Amino acid sequence: MALLCSERPAFWPLVCSLSAGSMKRKISFLFLAMALALVACQPREQELTGGDPLEESYRLIDKGEYNQAIQSLEELASRDSRPAVVEALASAYAARAGVLVSRYWGAVVGFKAPLIQSQESRLEGLSGQALRVLSQVEGRKDLTGADEFSKLARFLSVLGEWQERIDRLPTIPARQRDDLREALGILENHKAPGGRLYRALLGLILLKSEINDGFTGWESISASLAVSFGKSPGKVKGDLLCVVDYEAFASWTRGLVKTLQSTALDVAVAYPSKKIEIEKAVDDSEKIASQYLRVGGRACP
């Protein structure tokens, strides 16, 4: 020990000092020096973010600072190609639109989505309304365009079936739907199945919100038909269906059909084994919708 100290006194001051002199005092000073090295108790910056800007963005979303989160994620997405970054950006827009897990979790658990089908529907709500009109028009050979109008009513009854299934999803006011559409656009070509499933969920929320606005144009159609059928069902004019203005309704349903088809295709990415079944359902819905929409929303040629 003494040899070491004499050779390298500058590098071994601690060891050399301990080998001589008052042991208790030296050790006390040593402990004091080490204790002073501890800074005053401060909350430890929890390494939750671990320095990852993506984690910091999650924190901003949880704090409700959506604008800052969006700004941070858009900058991060320009240089970080991780799928989680894109999904986080979409979720930030969705959060700003008011779509939070506490609002949609109840609908997600046990959700069973119907595929588009042209068969029976329930008799409640929009479905029942459409079916009641259908029951008055269907089979009426004296009414020109009755077949086409029947297809329209059946399509509307399917929309009603979707509405009942997604009733527990939140509704987003019209003024906040731009953020929701932005989120959908961000995830449109996303490859990750989880991100596409999230997009499908956002699509259903948009669908429900649009449906809840009211069946644009349909009320006037059914109201005018109800008046005519109510007066004298056997004496309605043959061209009654041809003079009804369908444009407003056509424009509204065009958007819904697009959303519904896009949602179904998102689900196909998340569940590849059901892709064929889903794509067939989308094709069926396309046929039903195009028969009506191709002729510009007119039941009559």
Added chain:
Amino acid sequence: MSVKSLSKEMLLAAVSFTLISGLMASLAKAAPIPRDLTLGRSESTSKLLGGVCYTTDTGRQALPCNPAFISRETDPDFRAQFFAGNNISYLRDVGDLLSGDGNEETVDRLFSQSRPAEMEANIEGAYRQPMFGIAFSPYRVLYFTAIRNKALPIVTLLASREQSLRVQFGSYMGDDWSWGVQLRGVRREYIGQTFSLADAAVENGSKIFETQTQSAVYVEPGLLKEWTEAKWRPQMTFAVTQLGAVDRKTDYFPASPALHVGGAIHPEVSLGSWEIGVNADFHSETKNWADPFRVGTSYELGVTRFSGSAGRSDHALGFQVSYNDFYGGLTYTSRWIKNWFGSDEWVRTVFFEFGFDL
């Protein structure tokens, strides 16, 4: 030795520790899961004293933290112990969420938690005699979850079950120096993933919960220097832990060696025995220069031992009681953190331990 030269020594010591800490901080990587959970020891003395455990041999551990203490004269002893912490209810909610059994109330409870949650438990049996010790833990479990982003929940999940075998041997070298080496083998089965709830719900989502394994072998030396003739019997310790090799690298259980440097004194008291220790441990995940340092103390009177320690932003308190061949203890730990919302919060955990000697 003059006050001036002693001050110079203190300054050099402080500078040395600062440089070492700064070096370690510069090598630091992201480590969202606490290192002392994944790589630490699940037993009460380690929780009570933290790194100071490597400077003392005071607790009722199966084997000492620092293998250099194995060279001390002790009666041969066979021991079994069980150790566990609380926080079960939150983990049950996480399980419900991941299995799809939860409801809106489950989600509300989970997102009312503004910080991660963790749990650990351990069963171990050990045999110790002078210069040799062996311990086997057939079952150590740990659990960590963190959920954030209330728009699209992101879950970090680590669930691990491990078995370990430790062998310690050591000897006295003369001039009050002792050495020891611990050979440790660990086999882990774990699920460690970060994913969104949507990822878990897709067709192949169950792949997230596939179990992975890791086997590790460590060689962990220790040194002890005592001044047995001095009044307060000071001692200085060195130890290296987590020095070894793994068959599969993973961020959750990094092969990251740590250097422990510390010392302890035994002030004379009229009743019982008292020990005060200081430890500094350095590793690649050290972020702040003050993080390595910890102060701890133990006081034993009769059948009861009271212990406690404090670091930069956490502390632990507890006691252990022994009666005949049985012993038990309670440990209370508290960490001061900034939670997800940037607010200060105390994370408190209670552990209990029960064991017996054969």
